[in-house]
Amino acid sequence: MRQSKLFAKTLREAPADEVSTNASLLIRAGFIDKVMAGVYSYLPLGLKVLEKVKEIVRQEMDKLGAQEILMPALHPKDNYLKTERWDKIDVLFKLDGASGSQYALGSTHEEIVTPLAKKFVSSYKDLPLSVYQIQDKFRNEPRAKSGLLRGREFSMKDLYSFHKDQEDLDNFYNKSKAAYLEVFKRCGLKAILVEASGGVFSKYSHEFQVATENGEDTVVVCSSCDFAQNREICELADNDMCPNCDSQVKVIKAIEVGNIFKLKDRFTKAFDFEYTDEEGRRQPVLMGCYGIGPSRVLGSVVEVHHDDKGIIWPKELTPFKAHLIILDESKKDEADKLYDQLTATGWQILYDDRQESAGVKLNDADLLGLTVQLIIGSKTNKSVEFKLRATGEVREVKYNKVEEELKKIYN
Amino acid sequence: MRQSKLFAKTLREAPADEVSTNASLLIRAGFIDKVMAGVYSYLPLGLKVLEKVKEIVRQEMDKLGAQEILMPALHPKDNYLKTERWDKIDVLFKLDGASGSQYALGSTHEEIVTPLAKKFVSSYKDLPLSVYQIQDKFRNEPRAKSGLLRGREFSMKDLYSFHKDQEDLDNFYNKSKAAYLEVFKRCGLKAILVEASGGVFSKYSHEFQVATENGEDTVVVCSSCDFAQNREICELADNDMCPNCDSQVKVIKAIEVGNIFKLKDRFTKAFDFEYTDEEGRRQPVLMGCYGIGPSRVLGSVVEVHHDDKGIIWPKELTPFKAHLIILDESKKDEADKLYDQLTATGWQILYDDRQESAGVKLNDADLLGLTVQLIIGSKTNKSVEFKLRATGEVREVKYNKVEEELKKIYN
Numbered sequence: 001m002r003q004s005k006l007f008a009k010t011l012r013e014a015p016a017d018e019v020s021t022n023a024s025l026l027i028r029a030g031f032i033d034k035v036m037a038g039v040y041s042y043l044p045l046g047l048k049v050l051e052k053v054k055e056i057v058r059q060e061m062d063k064l065g066a067q068e069i070l071m072p073a074l075h076p077k078d079n080y081l082k083t084e085r086w087d088k089i090d091v092l093f094k095l096d097g098a099s100g101s102q103y104a105l106g107s108t109h110e111e112i113v114t115p116l117a118k119k120f121v122s123s124y125k126d127l128p129l130s131v132y133q134i135q136d137k138f139r140n141e142p143r144a145k146s147g148l149l150r151g152r153e154f155s156m157k158d159l160y161s162f163h164k165d166q167e168d169l170d171n172f173y174n175k176s177k178a179a180y181l182e183v184f185k186r187c188g189l190k191a192i193l194v195e196a197s198g199g200v201f202s203k204y205s206h207e208f209q210v211a212t213e214n215g216e217d218t219v220v221v222c223s224s225c226d227f228a229q230n231r232e233i234c235e236l237a238d239n240d241m242c243p244n245c246d247s248q249v250k251v252i253k254a255i256e257v258g259n260i261f262k263l264k265d266r267f268t269k270a271f272d273f274e275y276t277d278e279e280g281r282r283q284p285v286l287m288g289c290y291g292i293g294p295s296r297v298l299g300s301v302v303e304v305h306h307d308d309k310g311i312i313w314p315k316e317l318t319p320f321k322a323h324l325i326i327l328d329e330s331k332k333d334e335a336d337k338l339y340d341q342l343t344a345t346g347w348q349i350l351y352d353d354r355q356e357s358a359g360v361k362l363n364d365a366d367l368l369g370l371t372v373q374l375i376i377g378s379k380t381n382k383s384v385e386f387k388l389r390a391t392g393e394v395r396e397v398k399y400n401k402v403e404e405e406l407k408k409i410y411n
Numbered sequence: 412m413r414q415s416k417l418f419a420k421t422l423r424e425a426p427a428d429e430v431s432t433n434a435s436l437l438i439r440a441g442f443i444d445k446v447m448a449g450v451y452s453y454l455p456l457g458l459k460v461l462e463k464v465k466e467i468v469r470q471e472m473d474k475l476g477a478q479e480i481l482m483p484a485l486h487p488k489d490n491y492l493k494t495e496r497w498d499k500i501d502v503l504f505k506l507d508g509a510s511g512s513q514y515a516l517g518s519t520h521e522e523i524v525t526p527l528a529k530k531f532v533s534s535y536k537d538l539p540l541s542v543y544q545i546q547d548k549f550r551n552e553p554r555a556k557s558g559l560l561r562g563r564e565f566s567m568k569d570l571y572s573f574h575k576d577q578e579d580l581d582n583f584y585n586k587s588k589a590a591y592l593e594v595f596k597r598c599g600l601k602a603i604l605v606e607a608s609g610g611v612f613s614k615y616s617h618e619f620q621v622a623t624e625n626g627e628d629t630v631v632v633c634s635s636c637d638f639a640q641n642r643e644i645c646e647l648a649d650n651d652m653c654p655n656c657d658s659q660v661k662v663i664k665a666i667e668v669g670n671i672f673k674l675k676d677r678f679t680k681a682f683d684f685e686y687t688d689e690e691g692r693r694q695p696v697l698m699g700c701y702g703i704g705p706s707r708v709l710g711s712v713v714e715v716h717h718d719d720k721g722i723i724w725p726k727e728l729t730p731f732k733a734h735l736i737i738l739d740e741s742k743k744d745e746a747d748k749l750y751d752q753l754t755a756t757g758w759q760i761l762y763d764d765r766q767e768s769a770g771v772k773l774n775d776a777d778l779l780g781l782t783v784q785l786i787i788g789s790k791t792n793k794s795v796e797f798k799l800r801a802t803g804e805v806r807e808v809k810y811n812k813v814e815e816e817l818k819k820i821y822n
Contacts, residue, residue, distance in 0.1 A: 007478045007542055008531055033527055035483055041527055042481040050481070067418045070453040070461070072446055073484070073547065074564045095506040095516070097563070098553045105506070105516075116444055116452055120419055131418055136484065136547070142509045152508070153485045 001044075001320065003352040008033070008043040010364050021214055022299035023147025025311050029367045031319075038144025038152035045368070046298075048319035050155065053294040054134050056186045056316065057157045060179045064172075066130040066159055071112045073136060077102040079111035083270040091139035105138035110267045110289065113160045118273040121285065124164050127275060128172060132159035134294065146216060148299025149255055159290040162268075164275060169286045173262060176290050180208055180258050187297055188305060188314025191257060194219050196230040198262065204233075205261040208292075209254035212303045219254045223247050255300045258292040305390075311369030312390050320350040321406060323370040324384075327358040327377040335376050338384070338399050347406060365389075372409060374402060412455075412731065414763040419444070419454040421775050432625055433710035434558025436722050440778045442730075449555025449563035456779070457709075459730035461566065464705040465545050467597045467727065468568045471590045475583075477541040477570055482523045484549065488513040490522035494681040502550035516549035521678045521700065524571045529684040532696065535575050538686060539583060543570035545705065557627060559710030560666055570701040573679075575686060580697045584673060587701050591619055591669050598708055599716060599725025602668060605630050607641040609673070615644075616672040619703075620665035623714045630665045634658045666711045669703040716801075722780030723801050731761040732817060734781040735795075738769040738788040746787050749795070749810050758817060776800075783820060785813060 008030035018024045018034060026032045031046030042050055058068065077094075080086035086094075086104070093105035106112065113131065121129060137156040144152050159176070163169040177193060184191035191208040198204045207230060209219050218231035224247035229236075231251065239248045265284040268274075274282045298317075305312040313319070322342070326335040332353075339351045350370060352361050358377070365373050366389065375385040386397040386405055397405050419441035429435045429445060437443045442457030453461055469479065488505075491497035497505075497515070504516035517523065524542065532540060548567040555563050570587070574580040588604060595602035602619040609615045618641060620630050629642035635658035640647075642662065650659045679685075679696040688694045709728075716723040724730070733753070737746040743764075750762045761781060763772050769788070776784050777800065786796040797808040797816055808816050 007480070007540060033530065035485075035523060036487045039483045039485050039487075041483060041523065044478045044480060047479055047481050067455045068458055069418070069455060070458050072450045072452060072564045074446075074450050074549065076447045076450075093506050093508075095504050097504075098551055112446060112452065119444065129418060138485065140509055153483045 001348075001350050003350055004354045006030075006044060006350070008045065010367055018147065019145055020147030020149065020299075021306070022149065022302040025302055025306055025367075026148070026299075029311055029369070031311075032148075036152075038141055038150065040148065040151070040295075045319045049313070049317050050294060050298055052317050052319075053187060053297050054155070054157070057134065057183055057292055057294060060183045060186075061132045061157065061159060064130065064159075064175060064179045066132045066161075068133065069116075069131050070133050070135060071106070071109050071116070073106045073138065075104040075106050075111055077104065079115065080104055083111055083267060085111070091141055093138050093140050106135075107137055107139045108289075108291075109133070109135075109158055110160070110263070110287075114267045114271045114273055114287070117160070117162050117285075118268075118271055121162060121273070121275055123276050124278055127162055127164045127285070128168055130159060130161040130172065132157060132290075146214070146299075148295045149214075149216065149303075151295060154293055155295040157292045157294060161288045161290070163286045163288070164277065164283065166264075166286060169262060169264070169288055173260060173288055176260055176288070177206065180260065180290070180292065183292060184208060184210070184257060184297070186316050188301055188317065189257060189297065192219065192221060192228050192254070193226070194221075194228040194230055194254075195233065196259070197233050199266075202262045202264065205259060207256045208258035210257050210300050210304060211252050211254050212300070213253050214303050215253040215255040217254045217256050218251060220249050220251050222249050255296070255303065257297050257300050258290075260290045261288065263287040263289055306369070309363070310367030313369045313371055315371045315409060318369075318371040320348045320370055321410060322347065322349050322372040322374050323365050323368065324349050324351045324374045325361050325365055325376065326351075326353065327361060327375065329355075330378075331376050331380075334382070334399070338374075338376075338402065341399075342403065342406075345403065347403070372406065412759075412761050414761055415765045417441075417455060417761070419456065421778055429558065430556055431558030431560065431710075432717070433560065433713040436713055436717055436778075437559070437710075440722055440780070442722075443559070447563075449552055449561065451559065451562070451706075456730045460724070460728050461705060461709055463728050463730075464598060464708050465566070465568070468545065468594055468703055468705060471594045471597075472543045472568065472570060475541065475570075475586060475590045477543045477572075479544065480527075480542050481544050481546060482517070482520050482527070484517045484547065486515040486517050486522055488515065490526065491515055494522055494678060496522070502552055504549050504551050517546075518548055518550045519700075519702075520544070520546075520569055521571070521674070521698075525678045525682045525684055525698070528571070528573050528696075529679075529682055532573060532684070532686055534687050535689055538573055538575045538696070539579055541570060541572040541583065543568060543701075557625070557710075559706045560625075560627065560714070562706060565704055566706040568703045568705060572699045572701070574697045574699070575688065575694065577675075577697060580673060580675070580699055584671060584699050587671055587699070588617065591671065591701070591703065594703060595619060595621070595668060595708070597727050599712055599728065600668065600708070603630065603632060603639050603665070604637070605632075605639040605641055605665075606644065607670070608644050610677075613673045613675065616670060618667050619669035621668050621711050621715060622663050622665050623711070624664050625714050626664040626666040628665045628667050629662060631660050631662050633660050666707070666714065668708050668711050669701075671701045672699065674698040674700055717780070720774070721778030724780045724782055726782045726820060729780075729782040731759045731781055732821060733758065733783040733785050734761045734763065734776050734779065735785045736763045736772050736776055736787065738772060738786065740766075741789075742787050742791075745793070745810070749785075749787075749813065753814065753817075756814065758814070783817065 222242040633653035784798040
C-alpha cells in the first residue's frame with residue numbers, strides 16, 4: 001500500500017478529549033477514530049490489526065475443536081425473562097421494536113446460545129459441544145474513558161461449551177486455559193492466569209490479566225509461584241506472604257483481556273436444557289463460557305508496547321510486514337522497484353512515498369510502529385537500513401537480501 | 412469436517428413459523444437458526460457461505476480502489492440532527508445511553524462516514540476517496556417475513572465515495588456498476604441493472620435486481636434491450652412497448668440485492684464538508700453511496716438456486732468444495748483415506764461419516780446442496796460417484812483422479 005493513498009493521516013497532537021494512552025496513540029497514528037466515548041471506527045490500519053487479532057483467536061478456538069457461528073446482536077426480551085436477567089444486567093441496552101416488542105442489545109450471548117444448542121442436543125452422543133463467535137457486543141457503560149479497554153460497543157470472541165458432567169466440563173475448561181494463554185502469547189501479551197469470583201456456582205472463575213499501570217483491575221500476584229487473585233476476592237496487601245509459598249505478594253494494576261467461567265446449569269436450567277444419558281435418564285447439561293475481547297486485546301497491546309515515539313507492534317499483529325520509507329527522492333525508482341518486487345512475492349508492505357521531509361517520515365514511522373522499517377536514504381547504496389522498531393537495531397541490507405531478512409523475522 | 416461432529420442437524424420439516432423459501436430451506440438444512448422475525452443466527456455451514464459472499468464483495472471493492480474500514484453500529488443523535496434524519500428514517504432504532512444521551516443503531520452510515528472523511532480531506536489532493544465496510548445494520552422493520560431478504564439485523568457492505576466534481580463522481584459511479592455486476596455474477600446471480608428514483612438530487616439511482624417470484628420489488632424490463640426501471644418510477648404494464656426500442660416490456664418480481672446512489676452534497680453540506688480546489692477556492696465535496704447486503708445475497712441465491720430436494724450452491728459459495736458420502740460401511744477405511752488425502756492437500760471437504768441410512772444421507776446431501784457430491788456405495792470399485800448437485804450428472808471417478816476432477820471444477 002502506498003502511504004500517499006492510505007486513508008487517514010497521522011495527527012500532530014493527541015486528541016484533547018481522549019485520556020487513555022491506547023486510544024490517544026491509535027488516533028494520533030490514524031488507526032482508529034473516536035465517534036463518541038467508548039465508540040470508535042477502525043480505519044484501514046486499525047482494521048488490519050484487529051483482523052489479525054481475530055484470526056489468531058479463531059485459529060486457537062478451532063484447535064480447541066470449537067465451531068464458529070454468528071449470533072445476532074438483537075435479542076428478544078423473553079429470553080432474558082427466562083434467565084431473570086432483564087433487570088439484572090445493569091449495562092444492558094434495551095430498545096423498542098415493532099408492535100410493542102422489546103429487545104436487548106447483546107452484552108453477552110447466554111440467552112441466545114443456550115436455546116440454540118438445546119435445539120440440536122438431545123442425547124449424550126451430542127455432547128460435548130463447543131461453539132464460538134466473533135461479534136460486536138454492546139454495553140451501556142456509565143464511564144467509558146479507557147479507549148478500547150472499555151467500550152460501549154466492542155469486538156468479542158465468546159465461546160460456549162456444553163457437557164454431560166462436571167468432569168467433562170472441567171477437562172474442557174482446563175484445555176481452554178492453555179488455548180487462551182497461547183492467544184495472548186501470540187498477540188505479544190504476557191497474560192497472568194488470575195482467580196476471580198466464581199459467583200454462586202463455582203469457587204473461582206479465571207481471568208487473564210495483563211500487568212500495566214493503566215489497568216482498571218487490581219490483582220494480587222505472588223513474586224515466585226503461580227498464585228494470583230483478583231483483589232476483589234483477596235485480602236492481601238503489598239508484601240504480605242503468599243498463601244501458597246513463602247514469598248511475598250505484589251498488588252498490581254492490570255487489564256483483564258479474557259475470562260473463563262463455569263456456568264454449570266445456571267442457564268441450561270432456565271431453558272430446560274437436558275440430555276438423555278447412557279441409561280436413558282434425563283440430566284442437566286452443564287455449560288462453560290469463555291471470553292476474549294479482540295478490540296480490548298488491541299488496546300492492551302498498545303498500552304504495553306509503546307514508547308514516547310509511538311506504538312511498537314508485535315510481529316504477529318503488525319498491520320504490514322514492513323514500512324518502506326524513502327528519504328531521498330533521487331532513489332525513487334529503486335524504491336519503487338523494491339516495493340514492486342516485495343509485493344509481487346506476497347509481502348504486505350506500507351510504502352511511504354509521500355512528499356514529506358525525512359523528519360516527518362521517520363517520526364510517522366515510529367508513531368505507526370510497524371515491526372520492520374526499510375529506510376532508503378542518501379547514504380544507502382543499493383541497500384536499505386533494515387530497522388527493528390522494538391529495539392531500534394539497524395543493519396544495512398542489500399535490496400536483493402531484504403526478502404531473506406524479512407523471512408527470518410516472520411518465519 | 413466430519414458431519415458427525417458438525418454443529419446443527421438437518422430438520423425433517425420446514426419450520427412452521429417461517430414463510431420464506433430462503434429461510435425455510437436454510438433452517439431445514441442447518442445453515443441458519445431463527446431467533447425471532449428478521450433476526451437469525453448463522454450456524455457453521457451458513458457462516459461459511461456468508462463469509463464467502465463477503466470475501467467476493469471485499470475483493471471487488473478492493474479492485475475498485477476502495478479501502479476497508481469498520482464503523483460502529485452505535486451512532487450519536489447529534490449527527491442525525493445535523494442531517495435532519497433523526498425523525499425521518501422510519502426504521503431507525505433509537506436507544507437511551509448513559510446520562511441522558513440518545514443513540515441510533517446504524518441503518519446506514521452517512522452520518523458517521525461523512526464527518527470521518529471530513530477529518531482527513533482538506534484539499535483536492537486528498538480526493539477522490541472511497542471507503543467501505545462490511546458490518547451489521549439494524550432496521551426496525553414493521554414486517555420481516557422474507558427471511559434473509561429483509562432482516563431487522565443484517566449484514567451490509569456499504570461503500571462511500573468522495574469527489575471534487577460531478578465528472579469524477581460520475582466516473583466512479585460507472586466503475587462501481589461493473590464491480591457490482593461482477594460481485595453478483597461470481598455469487599451465481601443474474602443481476603439486472605435497474606433505474607430507480609434518484610430522489611431530489613439525481614434523475615436516477617440504480618438498483619441491482621434479481622428476478623424471482625418471491626421478490627418484494629416489481630420491475631419493468633425490456634425483453635430485448637437494456638431498459639429496466641423499478642415500477643415505482645415507471646408507468647408501463649406487461650407487453651407495453653419499450654421506450655428505448657420496438658420490443659415489449661415485461662413486469663417481473665425481483666429482489667434488490669444492491670443499490671448505488673449519487674448523494675452529491677446532500678450529506679457533505681450538512682457537515683460543512685468542503686475542500687480547497689486547485690485555485691484555492693472552497694468547494695463542496697460530492698458523494699456517492701453503494702450498498703450490497705451479503706446476507707440478502709445469500710438469501711437471494713437460495714431463492715434462485717434450489718429445487719424440491721433442497722439448495723443448489725453455486726461453486727463460488729459452496730460451504731465445502733465437496734460432500735463425501737459413504738453409503739457402505741465396509742468401505743469406511745477407503746473413505747477415511749480419501750478424506751484424509753483430500754484435506755491434506757487443502758481441499759475443504761464435508762464428510763458424511765454418520766451412521767445413517769443411504770436414503771437419509773443422500774436426501775441430506777441434496778438438501779445441503781454442496782456443489783459436488785462424492786458418493787462411495789456398494790457398487791463403486793476404488794472409485795466414487797462424482798455427482799454435480801446442479802445437474803444431477805454422475806460419473807464414476809477413481810479415487811486417485813478425484814482431486815484432478817475437483818480442480819477442473821474449481822479452477
